[in-house]
Amino acid sequence: MDTAFRPYRSVLYIPGSKERALDKARGLACDAIIFDLEDAVTPDAKGEARETLKAALAQDGYGERAKIIRINGLDTDWGADDVRVLKDAKAHAMLLPKVNSVADVEALDALMGETMDIWCMIETPLGVFNALEIAAHPRVKGFVAGTNDLAKELNCRNRADRLPMMFALQQMLLAARAYGVICVDGVYNQYLDEEGLAAECEQGRDLGFDGKTLIHPAQVEGANRAFAPSDAEVDLAKRQIAAHEEIEKTGQGVAVVDGKIVENLHVETAKKTLAKAEAIARMA
Structure with a gap:
């Protein structure tokens, strides 16, 4: 698939430690998977989870879905x-949590090869304020809004309109758009609340x-529908x-x-809309 038009409507976190979940993910209709080695894995299971995920990725079978590995800090x-x-x-990418500055990106870049891109969790006040320089790094291809951690750092109230963190969301979006970086919204915690x-x-x-x-x-x-x-x-x-x-x-x-001038x-914008629709059709 042309990665310039790869859809990221639904980006599902999957625990890297659970073989059953890793296998089930192969049949889900999400556009991308974040294989999580950080929050979803307890400290005593980190090493085993790493090997479990390595084996699952070697087996593959995830089709056109973007595969993103969230490592520990x-x-x-x-x-x-x-x-x-x-x-x-x-x-396709390694996702680094709690990126505060471009120095964090450079540290990861020095450790990894050229086989995949770098994505960044923007979930701290420093990360929000430094989002522009982070997005400017040539290896950075994606941002993920870490809204739970950001809310904790801000000490803000949980509101349906997300007004307390609106500046942060728009700041990371502006930085991402300035450098052509994918930007994915944070999670909605009440997973059974469809409305x-x-x-x-x-809103996102x-x-x-x-x-x-x-x-x-x-x-x-x-998410796919929205x-x-x-x-x-x-x-x-x-x-x-x-x-x-x-004309x-x-x-x-x-x-x-x-009645409107084109x-x-x-x-x-219209061509991007059609390209996205075509890419989504290829995911089916």
């Missing part, structure tokens, strides 16, 4: 070994996130492109669709 007893064992695994998940996905999509991280397979369908172009959006994109192409042929007037920037 390099300031822990396990992070460097995670990199050593898994740097040549069949995965709440739908509302938060809709409105803000500009590429998708949402998920903690349970039951959330995949809702972050996919709707039928109406696809139809509008096709009509905008057609109208603009017709270019004749060289007369301006393109107008549904400029080059609208056509660029």
